[in-house]
Structure formats: C-alpha cells, structure tokens
Amino acid sequence: MARKQQDYDDIPGTFVFDAERSREGFGINMFCMSLMKDANRKAFKANEAEYLKQFKLTPAQTEAILKRDYNRMLELGGNIYFTAKLGATDGHSFRHLAAEMTGSTQEDYAAMMLKGGRSAEGNRSKSGHYQASMLVPGDKAAKSAKAKAKSKSAKSKSPSKSRAKRG
Secondary structure (H helix, E strand, C coil), X not given: CCCCCCHHHHXXXXXXXXXXXXXHCXXXXXXXXXXXXXXXXXXXXXXXXHHHCCXXXXXXXXXXXXXXXXXXXXXXXXXXHHHXXXXXXXXXCHHHHHHHHHCCCHHHHHHHHHCCCCCCCCCCCCCCCCCCCCCXXXXXXXXXXXXXXXXXXXXXXXXXXXXXXXX
C-alpha cells in the first residue's frame, strides 16, 4: 500500500518519522536494533544479505541497507537513531553519517552546526505552509515567535494580584 501524502512531505531533504513511516520501517528498525548485540553484528558482517533475510524487509529496504544509503533508509521508514547503529557497526561516527547524508565533509558539517545549522532559506516546505524553525538565527518569523514566548513567560512569572495582597 502506498504511503498517504502528508502536508509536511514537501520539506526539502526531510523525511518526517511519523506513525505511518514507523510502521513501514519496522523491519529496518528491528534489524538496526539487533546490531546492539555483538553476536548479531558479527553475523551481519559475515554475510549481510543472508542476515537480513530474518527481517521483514522490502527489496528496496534491503537494497538501501546493503548500499548504506541512509537517506533512502529514512525515506523507507528507518529512524535516524536506529539506522545510526548500522553506521556504528561499520565504524562510523554520527558526524560521519550526517556529513554523508548532507553531501558535505565532516569538517564542513561540523562548522555548519556550530554556526547554528543550515539556513531555513530554501529548506522550508515547498508550499510555504510551514514557518522556519525558532532555532534558525536571523529569521524574522522565529524572532517574532521567540519574543511572544518570552513575553508570555515573563507574564506567567510575575506575582499575581492575589499573591501580592497576601504577602
């Protein structure tokens, strides 16, 4: 059965791990979780294709795993925290995987993250329906949302009139 399109499916380079994607990727994620045990890692490394047969995987999922196509694994329902176990089995750090998935070097990826992450410009939903993250520096919508949140927080921390009368 084809995955039902969601409003957030148009965010460039992003595969939201929702309930449907979780169900679709159950086999990928159970495979990755199996790699937490040393005996399973050894069995997988000894014969990867044979080891994968014990999990309910589609041919596309099996191919993505064997090719170490992490973006495709996410698209097919893999969870980034589970798929990172495959990377660790191969001796790779999360930084290495993230750099590979974004098409950059580890150094460039680290520098981008230290500067606050990738710009929201060009990385929002294609429809423009979703606003930029509040974590992206320099975004007017984010600054406005932060200011509103700060204002609400300040109001909730000020003593109420009833408390002031008592005290």
